[in-house]
Amino acid sequence: MKKLYLVTGFLGSGKTTFLNNIINTANEEKIAVIVNEFGSVGVDGTLLKENTVEVKEINNGSIFCSCKSADFIDALKEIKDLDFKYVFIETSGFSSPGNMDSIVDTVNRISGAEYYYMGMITLVQSSNFYKLYETVNAIKDQIIGSDLIIINKIDVSTQEDLNRTLKIIYNVNPEAEIIYSEFANVEFEKLKDLSHNKKNEEISKTVVKDITLQKLYFELDEDIDLAYLKNIIKEIAKETYRIKGFVHNGKDTFYIDCVGDDLKFTKTKSEVENNYIIVLGKNLDKVKFFLKNKLFYLKNQ
Amino acid sequence: MTGKERILKVLDNQKIDRPPWVPFAGVHAGNLLGYTASEVLKDADKLFESIKKANEIYSPDGQPIVFDLQIEAEILGCELKWADDNPPSVRTHPLEDTKILPCNCTYPKKEDGRLPIILDVMKRAKKDFGDETALYGLICGPFTLASHLRGNNFFMDMYDDEEYVKELMDYVKSVNIEMAKHYIDVGMDVIAVVDPLISQISPDHFNQFCSKPYEEIFDFIRGENRKSSFFVCGDATKNIENMCLTKPDSISIDENIDMKEAKKITDKYNVVIGGNIPLTSVMLHGTQQDNMKAVISLIDSIDNKENFIIAPGCDMPYATPAENVIAAMQAVTETDRIREMIKNYESPELDIDVEIPDYENLDKPFIEVFTIDSATCAACGYMVDAVNVAKENFGDKIDTIEYKISKKENIARVKKMGVKNLPSIYINGQLKYSSIIPSRKELFKQIENLL
Numbered sequence: 017m018k019k020l021y022l023v024t025g026f027l028g029s030g031k032t033t034f035l036n037n038i039i040n041t042a043n044e045e046k047i048a049v050i051v052n053e054f055g056s057v058g059v060d061g062t063l064l065k066e067n068t069v070e071v072k073e074i075n076n077g078s079i080f081c082s083c084k085s086a087d088f089i090d091a092l093k094e095i096k097d098l099d100f101k102y103v104f105i106e107t108s109g110f111s112s113p114g115n116m117d118s119i120v121d122t123v124n125r126i127s128g129a130e131y132y133y134m135g136m137i138t139l140v141q142s143s144n145f146y147k148l149y150e151t152v153n154a155i156k157d158q159i160i161g162s163d164l165i166i167i168n169k170i171d172v173s174t175q176e177d178l179n180r181t182l183k184i185i186y187n188v189n190p191e192a193e194i195i196y197s198e199f200a201n202v203e204f205e206k207l208k209d210l211s212h213n214k215k216n217e218e219i220s221k222t223v224v225k226d227i228t229l230q231k232l233y234f235e236l237d238e239d240i241d242l243a244y245l246k247n248i249i250k251e252i253a254k255e256t257y258r259i260k261g262f263v264h265n266g267k268d269t270f271y272i273d274c275v276g277d278d279l280k281f282t283k284t285k286s287e288v289e290n291n292y293i294i295v296l297g298k299n300l301d302k303v304k305f306f307l308k309n310k311l312f313y314l315k316n317q
Numbered sequence: 318m319t320g321k322e323r324i325l326k327v328l329d330n331q332k333i334d335r336p337p338w339v340p341f342a343g344v345h346a347g348n349l350l351g352y353t354a355s356e357v358l359k360d361a362d363k364l365f366e367s368i369k370k371a372n373e374i375y376s377p378d379g380q381p382i383v384f385d386l387q388i389e390a391e392i393l394g395c396e397l398k399w400a401d402d403n404p405p406s407v408r409t410h411p412l413e414d415t416k417i418l419p420c421n422c423t424y425p426k427k428e429d430g431r432l433p434i435i436l437d438v439m440k441r442a443k444k445d446f447g448d449e450t451a452l453y454g455l456i457c458g459p460f461t462l463a464s465h466l467r468g469n470n471f472f473m474d475m476y477d478d479e480e481y482v483k484e485l486m487d488y489v490k491s492v493n494i495e496m497a498k499h500y501i502d503v504g505m506d507v508i509a510v511v512d513p514l515i516s517q518i519s520p521d522h523f524n525q526f527c528s529k530p531y532e533e534i535f536d537f538i539r540g541e542n543r544k545s546s547f548f549v550c551g552d553a554t555k556n557i558e559n560m561c562l563t564k565p566d567s568i569s570i571d572e573n574i575d576m577k578e579a580k581k582i583t584d585k586y587n588v589v590i591g592g593n594i595p596l597t598s599v600m601l602h603g604t605q606q607d608n609m610k611a612v613i614s615l616i617d618s619i620d621n622k623e624n625f626i627i628a629p630g631c632d633m634p635y636a637t638p639a640e641n642v643i644a645a646m647q648a649v650t651e652t653d654r655i656r657e658m659i660k661n662y663e664s665p666e667l668d669i670d671v672e673i674p675d676y677e678n679l680d681k682p683f684i685e686v687f688t689i690d691s692a693t694c695a696a697c698g699y700m701v702d703a704v705n706v707a708k709e710n711f712g713d714k715i716d717t718i719e720y721k722i723s724k725k726e727n728i729a730r731v732k733k734m735g736v737k738n739l740p741s742i743y744i745n746g747q748l749k750y751s752s753i754i755p756s757r758k759e760l761f762k763q764i765e766n767l768l
Contacts, residue, residue, distance in 0.1 A: 087428055089427040089433070122433040126437065223428055225423045227419035227466070228415050
């Protein structure tokens with residue numbers, strides 16, 4: 017029997033970091049991780065490729081599986097016979113979680129696997145939570161359906177933001193367990209016995225998409241100036257949900273990650289073919305116009 | 318010959334022993350076991366039991382697993398309104414106010430929406446009766462899907478922003494291909510692309526916006542070694558030739574199209590044609606003999622008996638009496654015997670008298686909309702919407718009414734007034750719009766001329 021956990025949470029709430037921590041603190045336990053967010057930096061620092069299902073063995077034998085364009089149902093089928101006892105599935109921050117009991121049933125039936133649904137974990141960042149709660153439908157479903165809510169980035173949250181966040185959570189899901197964390201440093205031991213209450217009446221039972229979410233992909237000049245780039249990103253950051261990308265300055269490659277006004281350039285060992293940023297958000301016409309004027313080349317995906 | 322062999326052979330343009338029979342038992346299958354439409358569309362066990370029952374009593378050569386054109390729309394964010402005796406209808410349109418192209422990361426995946434349920438049932442059906450019966454996986458056609466997403470504005474876009482329409486059609490085409498992939502993966506033999514709104518557009522618009530996406534979809538299905546079908550509702554006669562040119566293996570039509578005339582076109586292109594037993598007047602409200610007679614007439618009206626499938630015009634109404642469907646099946650499988658049996662049968666006159674308004678002496682302009690059922694037929698829904706918009710605008714200056722033929726007295730009215738196609742709009746007793754939805758401008762002009 018393999019224990020299955022769903023990990024959800026909005027962009028930048030720390031899902032990937034959380035999953036990294038789980039793998040690093042799993043010790044002897046064998047873990048599989050399924051991620052699907054494009055451009056996520058993988059556990060060992062390399063960029064996830066856009067393959068259908070890519071399975072890698074890492075660290076102590078944990079399995080790291082990326083499936084940007086495939087279904088996680090396919091991924092679960094593909095890895096069912098591999099050697100692991102726990103699997104964590106990272107879902108897109110914009111998905112309403114479906115009825116996982118039914119989905120897991122289907123997977124088991126279709127593939128002869130023996131997955132057991134343990135519960136859903138949602139990561140939350142107080143500083144933007146209450147704003148997003150109003151605008152992104154999926155977030156309410158994520159909170160309602162969660163068994164464990166991790167309020168992350170507590171080191172950069174104000175007491176006011178935190179109180180607002182807790183109030184919203186208690187209102188819709190008073191039974192959820194809540195943990196606070198910095199850098200999503202939750203250890204695996206805490207999750208082993210997560211239990212799942214079948215209380216799905218209020219959340220939509222199916223995974224639906226928000227197709228009004230826009231994803232713009234811009235290629236940047238080979239020799240773009242980093243300071244210039246930083247300024248431009250800062251200018252548009254508030255109009256977007258998230259900005260991610262890679263830029264090489266001749267010497268080092270940097271991973272760009274911006275959530276709201278929290279912009280980070282992190283040195284990485286990844287190799288990229290060209291400099292680019294991806295902008296996620298809604299009503300991005302102005303942003304598009306602005307970036308095109310700054311000689312960012314909008315590419316079709 | 319198994320039913321499955323019969324279907325695959327006919328779709329390969331081979332000669333077979335008799336026309337195949339494909340009953341479209343969608344939510345109606347749920348009725349066989351006392352399940353509501355919602356129950357059967359949301360519960361894997363109930364859906365499987367229902368279609369298994371339909372398989373047992375209707376002896377289909379081919380059978381759809383589920384008939385619900387809202388599956389994709391739901392996944393892509395359309396809110397649905399559920400009903401007890403109909404598939405759900407789309408209530409909201411995510412791109413109504415936002416003219417964007419969704420990201421290709423939104424293509425439906427196996428875990429989205431109700432796909433887990435449907436794929437599960439498809440697998441079970443494949444195992445249980447998939448060797449004998451050809452299984453049909455139905456997807457919502459690109460044009461109808463695009464209008465689910467964009468709403469009524471989509472029709473305006475075709476004039477105001479052709480570029481956007483092309484791009485949106487390209488997106489929904491890709492959605493369709495993903496859906497086809499999922500269904501092919503679990504063993505569906507025929508992928509049917511169901512696009513009710515095709516009857517609404519001119520051949521020019523079809524060529525401009527639909528030809529390419531459709532060709533790509535059917536090419537894809539062919540590339541996967543499966544068969545394909547193109548289902549339309551309403552009077553799509555003018556588009557039959559264009560539909561053939563997109564190279565589906567078969568086309569399915571409803572009673573609004575003359576089967577004999579349409580087959581002349583499909584035969585030219587070696588496309589198999591299926592249909593077109595009238596759903597409401599015969600299958601729902603008729604007697605068993607009416608159903609036998611309808612099928613025999615259909616078969617006898619066709620000169621060249623090849624490349625031909627017998628099916629209801631579309632998804633059978635929920636309350637269709639099972640014995641009517643069985644009667645139709647018997648007429649297909651034992652044609653000569655049944656023909657002999659009913660040769661002297663005359664259909665009883667509908668004993669309902671309806672009063673036709675005195676159109677010469679009306680106080681105000683009177684708009685009458687004749688529909689199959691605006692809750693379930695997409696074109697009918699838009700037709701009624703167009704009239705509702707007029708009513709909102711003109712208020713008390715006009716009278717409006719909808720007649721659904723799911724009500725028997727409305728069938729009598731349709732007969733009395735000589736209504737040929739549904740949906741239709743009559744103004745002051747005169748046919749103004751048949752099948753094609755009028756634009757707001759046109760309809761308002763018609764009304765203003767009368768005020």
